[in-house]
Amino acid sequence: MDTKSRKDQPIAAALLSRAHEPDEANRIFTEKIQQRPLFLTPSSPPPADARAARRRAQEKKKQQRKKALKPKPLSATQRRRLGLYDVPRAGQKHALFEPLHRLWLGYVREILGSEVYTGGEGAAAKLASADFHGAGVEVVRSGCVSRVGIKGIVVKDSKFAFEIVTIKDRVKLVPKEGTVFRFEVPVPDLRKGVVEGQAGEGEEKMCNLVFEIHGEQFQFRSADRASRKFRSHFSKKL
Incomplete structure (x- = not known):
């Protein structure tokens, strides 16, 4: 058995x-x-849209390759480490930024409009929200006496400071806190120009619109100031 x-x-x-x-x-x-699984390949015919499925799979692979080849954007720390925000020594010349200053004058006249002559709170709010890259600036008051009198063109408008290239081709970093900056914008003088005949034919007499801003009251990036509403404040430090 x-x-x-x-x-x-x-x-x-x-x-x-x-x-x-x-x-x-x-x-x-x-x-x-006895209990070992047996894997079988399907013997049924392929679906009708097999060509479209293969095409979608190929497109998906191409997109994955593009994503793998596309470099990631640099972070703010990496940009600072590489010196992308720094003005090179060869570029620290006042003459190189004079065209930028002329562009800024046209820009500020455009945003002020008719208020370039009347002034007031409306003009002050527009100036506080403006971008000051290329503006001609002068330090008139500061908590640090050595900064008073610095004059030049703004080459970098950061959140807490202005980088200014002076006439002597030097870049000065001036903090906004505790500092009053003066700006001058030449505009056509409608009161004394062609009316009194002081300007020649085809010429137009110009006058300077002078305004001062307290740096500590707009310690924001230029991109953030564009959509921000400003109100007048009293500065206790100055």
């Missing part, structure tokens, strides 16, 4: 019974052979 049962059992079970105990041989045969 025992011999007949051995003949009827599979050859794998017979070989396992020679190498292991009966219980261990039965366990290995059941888990590794």
